[in-house]
Amino acid sequence: MDDEFQKKLLQQVEQLENRIALLERNQHLIAAGQRRSTLRGLWRRPPMWTFEQYPPRLLNMKSFQPAPPPPANAPRIAMVTPSYNHAQYLGATIDSIVRQNYPNLHYHVQDGASIDGTLDLLKSRGDSISWRSERDAGQSNAINLGLAGTDCEIMAYLNSDDMLLPGTLAYVANHFMTHPDIDIVYGHRVFVDRDGLEVGRAVLPPYNGKVLQYADYIPQETMFWRKRVWDKIGPIDESLHYAMDWDFILRAQAVGFKFQRLPRFLACFRIHDAQKTAATYAVGVREMGILRRRSLGFDPTQAEIRRAIAPYLALQIAYHYGYKFGALRY
Structure with missing residues (x-):
């Protein structure tokens, strides 16, 4: 091999090495940018408010804690x-409660005079549930009608498109019995689509009362309270239709x-096009503003809200x- 040829070959190798180094550097920059973009995305919309986190899959009941007696x-x-x-969804909601086989349950469906086949569905249940179908003044009024005068120790409502997970009632009852100082409980939630397929999960940090004044992070479908709460503060405010x-x-x-x-998945929140949460968002913005003003004594800016809830969102x-990676198990 002559010297000239060897010199050219070495130059080509050096050029190739430089190009590889440049490609590797660009790859690192792209990856870093993607990581920053992912982090910004998480910050703008954290997992607990990201409903569709992965493609629909069957809800695997074995992935949850076994149902307690x-x-x-x-x-x-x-x-x-x-x-x-x-x-379309009510049958699954009813089944999720009745199949808990909880021995001391009063379950009532308060229907607002539906015209879509709901009456036939309710009649088909026979004596397994209590129900009434009549015109009402909205969801809040229906909840109050259904719970009025009820003889019980623990109370809750479950919307007609959501579902309880197996063992929830027994778990909640056990917890209230062994923790007499606790008044209101809630837990982790699962997101399901219109077909009941799982599309996400929300694992929540412990309760934070200060953050709760700025943003409602408690999944309603997982919440239960002692009757003494209802007796003390009164029923659902019927002037509100979203919050x-x-x-x-x-x-x-x-x-x-x-x-x-509670350290347990308790219920499923269903995502679908006609759900009230999406359809009445403008009403919700107004009502949430009213509640923040009443709770805080002032109207916080969006920047103030973000600052107040940032530590909770990071957690x-x-x-x-x-x-997700197995360090926490529920």
């Missing part, structure tokens, strides 16, 4: 489902009732990935 002398639980033209659960929570917090996030992201 009901407690001896099980406390009476009263639940109501407010319903209006939700026959009535947050209003109930804030009123309970304001008078000193004690909250606890929720940590819980999400801790659960």
